[in-house]
Amino acid sequence: MSISTTGVLARPRTADARPDPPAKKRRPPDLRRWISPVALVLLWQAASSTGVLPPDELASPVTVARAAVDLAVDGELGSAFAVSLRRVAVGFVLGAAAGLALGLLAGLSRWSETLVDPPVQMLRTLPHLGLIPLFILWFGIGEEPKIALIACGVAFPLYLNLHSGIRQTDPDLLEAARVLGYTRAERVRHVVLPSAVPQTLVGLRIALGTAWLSLIVAEQVNADAGIGHLINNAREFLRTDVVVVGLLVYALLGLTTDALVRGLERRVLRWQTR
Amino acid sequence: MADPVITSAVRVRGLTRTFGTRRVLRDVDLDIAGGEFVALLGRSGSGKSTLLRVLAGLDREVRGEVDVPGTVSVAFQQPRLLPWRRVWRNVSLGLRGVDGRAVAVKALAEVQLAGHAEAWPLTLSGGEAQRVSLARALVREPDVLLLDEPFGALDALTRLAMHALVERLWNTHRPAVLLVTHDVDEALLLADRVLVLDDGHVITEHRVDLARPRDRGSLVDLRAEVLADLGVDRETT
Numbered sequence A: 001m002s003i004s005t006t007g008v009l010a011r012p013r014t015a016d017a018r019p020d021p022p023a024k025k026r027r028p029p030d031l032r033r034w035i036s037p038v039a040l041v042l043l044w045q046a047a048s049s050t051g052v053l054p055p056d057e058l059a060s061p062v063t064v065a066r067a068a069v070d071l072a073v074d075g076e077l078g079s080a081f082a083v084s085l086r087r088v089a090v091g092f093v094l095g096a097a098a099g100l101a102l103g104l105l106a107g108l109s110r111w112s113e114t115l116v117d118p119p120v121q122m123l124r125t126l127p128h129l130g131l132i133p134l135f136i137l138w139f140g141i142g143e144e145p146k147i148a149l150i151a152c153g154v155a156f157p158l159y160l161n162l163h164s165g166i167r168q169t170d171p172d173l174l175e176a177a178r179v180l181g182y183t184r185a186e187r188v189r190h191v192v193l194p195s196a197v198p199q200t201l202v203g204l205r206i207a208l209g210t211a212w213l214s215l216i217v218a219e220q221v222n223a224d225a226g227i228g229h230l231i232n233n234a235r236e237f238l239r240t241d242v243v244v245v246g247l248l249v250y251a252l253l254g255l256t257t258d259a260l261v262r263g264l265e266r267r268v269l270r271w272q273t274r
Numbered sequence B: 001m002a003d004p005v006i007t008s009a010v011r012v013r014g015l016t017r018t019f020g021t022r023r024v025l026r027d028v029d030l031d032i033a034g035g036e037f038v039a040l041l042g043r044s045g046s047g048k049s050t051l052l053r054v055l056a057g058l059d060r061e062v063r064g065e066v067d068v069p070g071t072v073s074v075a076f077q078q079p080r081l082l083p084w085r086r087v088w089r090n091v092s093l094g095l096r097g098v099d100g101r102a103v104a105v106k107a108l109a110e111v112q113l114a115g116h117a118e119a120w121p122l123t124l125s126g127g128e129a130q131r132v133s134l135a136r137a138l139v140r141e142p143d144v145l146l147l148d149e150p151f152g153a154l155d156a157l158t159r160l161a162m163h164a165l166v167e168r169l170w171n172t173h174r175p176a177v178l179l180v181t182h183d184v185d186e187a188l189l190l191a192d193r194v195l196v197l198d199d200g201h202v203i204t205e206h207r208v209d210l211a212r213p214r215d216r217g218s219l220v221d222l223r224a225e226v227l228a229d230l231g232v233d234r235e236t237t
């Protein structure tokens, strides 16, 4: 028996060290992964310098960088950026409010689900970017159709993921909560909503991706300000350098929001770290 | 039919539960006195969990009389902790009118897990999670504690430690206990009374009038009897 006793005693000791999970080791960035991207940029520059790639088809990296600096210095880039950012922000907030509210309603009440879910499921089969003509007819060509388009792109993925996240709540956990005497409000707050969070974050990522896409499409169709306007203007004057700068800004915005969501996921889902 | 004075923690008469055309519980009678420790044995599918769910108030689609006047707490076969709440919150959630944190830490100390109050449930070992689940059930100071094979998934050594723990906690708090188990030894070591459920029916009942803590040697005869009730001729362990 003495052997097994030490076996029993040894367990808690190792377990006690566990509440502080060892800090995740960050791997040093693998510099080799930069070889081919840098080579491609150099190749691009070489093709431009030797005239293989004419500037009215694609400006050289150096020209693009210079254009970026010029646009930034005279404030044009900043103001265009602000206009586009505001469109996305307003559209996102409106769409998120609608998507989350409807998702909660449908997820938490059977009756609301019966009423809300069928039309939403039907509408989501419409490709929302195809709604532009209607939105222009309804809202004119100002900010409203762009914001409406972005809001639509945001609302659907959030609704669908929040709703299904709520529906996927583990019935065993709900049952346990009931035995333990949780009120309905406590069950929603501590069981249902937290278990829907991971799925909702997936929806958030999709929603942000769609928001940027909607912005770009809406700004291509008509815009008197913003990054899209900058790009369209540049096209008329064959300024491919400015076009590329605009595209890079779009990409940068997308990357930034993605990083924000990933940061949010790490924070909100820290209970998942084993 | 109703007793004018309710002395028992659990009183069940003629309980019948049907799923579709299958009668999983047939005309079950069950009494558990306050503070009594009862073990419920039976093969897989004999209706043990079904009975327990009825007693816990989770299943009301039954015929018969079910009377559980006091407060009930359950520890399930799986710990069923909320992975997104820290261990101490899991223990204290649903409690009212107390300092949840202090109460939870005290209950965790009783199951030797005070140091894990701040941990996330997913970082616990199986045995630790099961002990948290036990602490969560006990912290409600229930009149009736229902345990559905709470040690089923644990290794033999941890089970031994858990038996001692349950016995100690029961001694301290004295709830009426219904312990569902597959393990005859476990039942005989812990319970005042061992019931055998077969095919939805309580077929036998054994009193275990032995002083605690019990050692396995004194249980040999009873063990053979109970195993016979369960339809096991040859001792396998």
Ligand SMILES: Nc1ncnc2c1ncn2[C@@H]1O[C@H](COP(=O)(O)OP(=O)(O)OP(=O)(O)O)[C@@H](O)[C@H]1O
Pocket: B019, B024, B042, B043, B044, B045, B046, B047, B048, B049, B050, B051
């Ligand atoms: N919700 C349900 N619907 C249909 N049949 C059910 C349901 N719940 C239980 N049963 C059936 O009732 C029978 C008894 O189930 P129960 O879970 O009570 O068995 P048990 O004695 O706890 O078995 P085990 O020891 O394997 O846990 C099983 O045959 C099961 O299939």
Ligand SMILES: [Mg+2]
Pocket: B048, B049, B050
């Ligand atoms: Mg069972």
